[in-house]
Amino acid sequence: xxxxxxxxSTCVLxxxxxxxxxxxxxxxxxxxxxxxxxxxxxxxxxVAPGGVVEADLEVSSIEVHGEVRGDIVASxxxxxxxxxxxxxxxxxxxVIIHDGAKFDGAVDMDVQLPDGLHRGR
Amino acid sequence: MANTVIGxxxxxxxxxxxxxxxxxxxxVKGRVSLRENIFVEDSGVLEAxxxxxxxxxxxxxxxxxxxxxxxxxKSNCRVVGDIRSPRxxxxxxxxxxxxxxxxx
Numbered sequence: 378x379x380x381x382x383x384x385x386s387t388c389v390l391x392x393x394x395x396x397x398x399x400x401x402x403x404x405x406x407x408x409x410x411x412x413x414x415x416x417x418x419x420x421x422x423x424v425a426p427g428g429v430v431e432a433d434l435e436v437s438s439i440e441v442h443g444e445v446r447g448d449i450v451a452s453x454x455x456x457x458x459x460x461x462x463x464x465x466x467x468x469x470x471x472v473i474i475h476d477g478a479k480f481d482g483a484v485d486m487d488v489q490l491p492d493g494l495h496r497g498r
Numbered sequence: 499m500a501n502t503v504i505g506x507x508x509x510x511x512x513x514x515x516x517x518x519x520x521x522x523x524x525x526v527k528g529r530v531s532l533r534e535n536i537f538v539e540d541s542g543v544l545e546a547x548x549x550x551x552x553x554x555x556x557x558x559x560x561x562x563x564x565x566x567x568x569x570x571x572k573s574n575c576r577v578v579g580d581i582r583s584p585r586x587x588x589x590x591x592x593x594x595x596x597x598x599x600x601x602x
Contacts, residue, residue, distance in 0.1 A: 387505075388505030390502050391502035391518045393518040394502045394514065394520065395515045396510055396513070396514050397512045397514075397515075398513055399512055400511075401509045402508035403507040404506075404508065410516065
């Protein structure tokens with residue numbers, strides 16, 4: 378069985394795994410299972426199809442194929458792919474929502490508003 | 499089969515439950531409850547009470563272990579806590595403090 382453990386170096390939470398609590402780290406992570414709580418990751422987070430994240434997220438970048446319920450803050454980009462479901466607010470310099478994705482929430486790209494346009498933001 | 503790997507820079511503070519093998523290279527604090535196999539690798543740290551079928555420890559575990567099949571402490575591991583399992587293996591070079599209960 379030891380050979381299985383050295384097979385891959387990617388950090389993966391498999392489809393039958395549920396994590397409740399706080400997760401932090403500095404590497405890429407693939408979620409095929411379920412996370413509830415808080416995630417702070419200096420890396421790329423992939424929520425695979427079937428993966429469910431009910432958590433507030435702080436990541437470098439994120440790619441959602443599954444389901445996310447919670448606010449997402451990304452220092453680089455948020456990508457919501459076809460078939461994904463996101464309920465929460467997204468804040469990142471780049472937010473990409475693909476055709477076929479479901480999104481319910483606000484997007485904040487920290488856009489510079491043109492002069493003379495004051496919307497109280 | 500998909501394998502769950504907690505990478506070396508990952509820290510989880512809370513609870514992990516599930517139904518598949520778990521490889522720990524990072525840190526897990528709290529509680530772990532699985533019906534499969536846990537591998538704590540050299541860099542892995544478990545500060546948790548553990549319920550599992552089997553556990554193989556190369557790294558560090560602080561907490562009580564209840565393994566329904568087997569608990570194996572490899573050389574160079576450090577385990578502090580009570581172990582309850584029908585089969586408990588402690589390799590030469592392992593460091594362990596706690597009680598062993600094989601009546602489980």
